Amino acid sequence: MMTFTLWDILRNLLLAARWTVVLSLVSFVGGGLLGMALLYLRIGKARAGRIFVQGYVELFQGTPLLMQLFLAFFGLGLFGIDVPAWLAAGLALILWTAAFLVEIWRGCVESVACGQWEASASLGMGYVQQMRYVILPQAVRVAVPPTVGFSVQVVKGTALTSIIGFVELSKAGTVVTNATFEPFTVYGLVALIYFALCWPLSKSSQILERKLNVAHRDH
Amino acid sequence: MTYRFDYSWIAEYWPVILKGLVTTVELTLIGTLFGVALGIACAWTRSLGPRWLRPPVVAYVELIRNTPFLIQLFFIFFGLPSLGVQMTEFQAAVLAMVVNLGAYSGEIIRAGIEATPRGQFEAGASLAMTRFETFRHVVLIPALQRIWPALSSQIVIVMLGSAVVSQIAAEDITFAANFIQSRTFRAFESYFLTTGLYLLLALALRQALRGVGRMLFPRRAAR
Numbered sequence: 113m114m115t116f117t118l119w120d121i122l123r124n125l126l127l128a129a130r131w132t133v134v135l136s137l138v139s140f141v142g143g144g145l146l147g148m149a150l151l152y153l154r155i156g157k158a159r160a161g162r163i164f165v166q167g168y169v170e171l172f173q174g175t176p177l178l179m180q181l182f183l184a185f186f187g188l189g190l191f192g193i194d195v196p197a198w199l200a201a202g203l204a205l206i207l208w209t210a211a212f213l214v215e216i217w218r219g220c221v222e223s224v225a226c227g228q229w230e231a232s233a234s235l236g237m238g239y240v241q242q243m244r245y246v247i248l249p250q251a252v253r254v255a256v257p258p259t260v261g262f263s264v265q266v267v268k269g270t271a272l273t274s275i276i277g278f279v280e281l282s283k284a285g286t287v288v289t290n291a292t293f294e295p296f297t298v299y300g301l302v303a304l305i306y307f308a309l310c311w312p313l314s315k316s317s318q319i320l321e322r323k324l325n326v327a328h329r330d331h
Numbered sequence: 332m333t334y335r336f337d338y339s340w341i342a343e344y345w346p347v348i349l350k351g352l353v354t355t356v357e358l359t360l361i362g363t364l365f366g367v368a369l370g371i372a373c374a375w376t377r378s379l380g381p382r383w384l385r386p387p388v389v390a391y392v393e394l395i396r397n398t399p400f401l402i403q404l405f406f407i408f409f410g411l412p413s414l415g416v417q418m419t420e421f422q423a424a425v426l427a428m429v430v431n432l433g434a435y436s437g438e439i440i441r442a443g444i445e446a447t448p449r450g451q452f453e454a455g456a457s458l459a460m461t462r463f464e465t466f467r468h469v470v471l472i473p474a475l476q477r478i479w480p481a482l483s484s485q486i487v488i489v490m491l492g493s494a495v496v497s498q499i500a501a502e503d504i505t506f507a508a509n510f511i512q513s514r515t516f517r518a519f520e521s522y523f524l525t526t527g528l529y530l531l532l533a534l535a536l537r538q539a540l541r542g543v544g545r546m547l548f549p550r551r552a553a554r
Contacts, residue, residue, distance in 0.1 A: 116341035126551075136337060158333040171530070174487075174491075174529070174530045174533040174534065175491065175526050175529045175530050175533070176491040176492065176526075176529055177491075177494075178494040178495055178497075178505060179494060179505070179508075179522055179525065179529060180526075182508070182518075182522040182526075183519070183522050183523065183526060186512075186518040186519040186522060189519075190334045190379070190519055208352070216432075221497055240525075244340050264396075264397065268397075268399040268400070269399075271399035271400075271402060272399075274401070274497065275401075275495075275498060279437045282399065282401055282405075283403060285402070285405070286405075289409065294411035294413075295405070295406075295410045295412075295413065296406075296409075296410040296411070296413040296414065298404040298412045299402060299405045299409060300406065300410065302402050302405075303394075303398045303403070303406060306397065306398045306399055306402060307394060307397045307398055310397035310398070311393065311397045312399055314393070314396065330399075
């Protein structure tokens with residue numbers, strides 16, 4: 113029987129953690145872009161667009177991410193595509209991330225006081241100008257901390273992709289456990305690596321909240 | 332796309348799905364009850380409790396909030412037995428949910444407690460209430476009322492997150508879906524149906540929590 117040192121275990125986990133990082137980045141950036149497009153519809157004037165985004169959010173926030181992954185994995189297959197796990201994982205995570213980001217950002221845009229809209233309108237600004245020069249600069253300040261905070265959820269969400277067979281940190285944990293029969297050590301290390309990825313994000317979200325919230329404090 | 336949807340298996344397999352549904356509801360109920368209780372204990376410790384107890388609670392909350400539920404579950408189910416703690420799949424699933432919700436709800440409830448005006452504590456003390464009585468009657472209930480919407484969303488998130496417990500073979504809805512797709516090879520239909528079930532469950536849970544909120548905090552309705 114082969115013996116594994118702690119370093120063997122840790123090295124394999126760290127190699128797999130790269131894929132957790134890559135998938136998190138892809139999901140967050142992709143979800144962010146899709147989220148912006150959805151936000152445009154959500155706060156826009158067209159009723160159909162608003163209702164569509166509401167339905168989208170309800171659907172993706174009201175069902176388990178795991179089920180979305182399964183549906184992406186088996187659903188894409190229905191179109192006759194041979195679906196690799198990374199494609200289904202990336203697609204489902206992007207759609208899921210967008211559903212949460214659009215709601216976070218909508219709250220931020222709506223948190224800008226009504227008077228700001230009226231004031232900018234009275235200065236003769238059009239909708240695009242109002243957004244560009246008055247509303248968005250203020251909304252972005254409010255949006256940064258919760259957005260960074262949500263990135264933690266994205267990193268943790270990638271763990272579920274191991275279930276449809278994408279090899280990242282969690283999957284590597286299972287594989288290494290099956291080889292070493294040391295679940296306590298291996299899953300403990302996996303948890304610590306996730307913690308090392310997520311905690312700086314959580315912490316910076318808290319610090320940003322304190323820093324960027326100066327304008328709204330004591331109001 | 333020439334795929335034909337086939338739901339003929341429902342006639343044979345609906346009891347499996349029903350059993351999964353019952354398990355998911357049970358997990359959610361027990362997990363929520365004990366999870367929120369643990370959350371209240373954590374919130375009390377962090378904002379009012381003895382100082383020496385605070386660092387361990389902070390460590391627990393940070394650790395849980397920054398690691399995936401799946402790994403917490405695996406650690407409890409596969410890792411703890413090597414320390415001599417044996418559990419069934421259901422017990423491990425419940426424990427993981429309680430530990431998870433405990434950390435999240437602790438943070439939410441703490442926010443509610445810390446928003447309590449100082450005068451409330453002093454008013455409680457001036458009525459000769461003990462510190463515990465003040466906490467129980469004066470601080471906790473309004474704090475819960477304040478954060479009830481946030482707590483409700485977190486409970487729904489935990490319910491949806493419970494889909495993962497199928498991975499340790501706890502027989503919830505997702506487990507039923509996996510079971511059916513492995514027998515019938517109707518993977519998409521099986522997951523599509525159960526996803527719809529989760530959506531309904533999430534909507535129902537949100538309504539139920541709103542009802543519980545109205546029951547627990549009747550004063551708001553009277554106002």
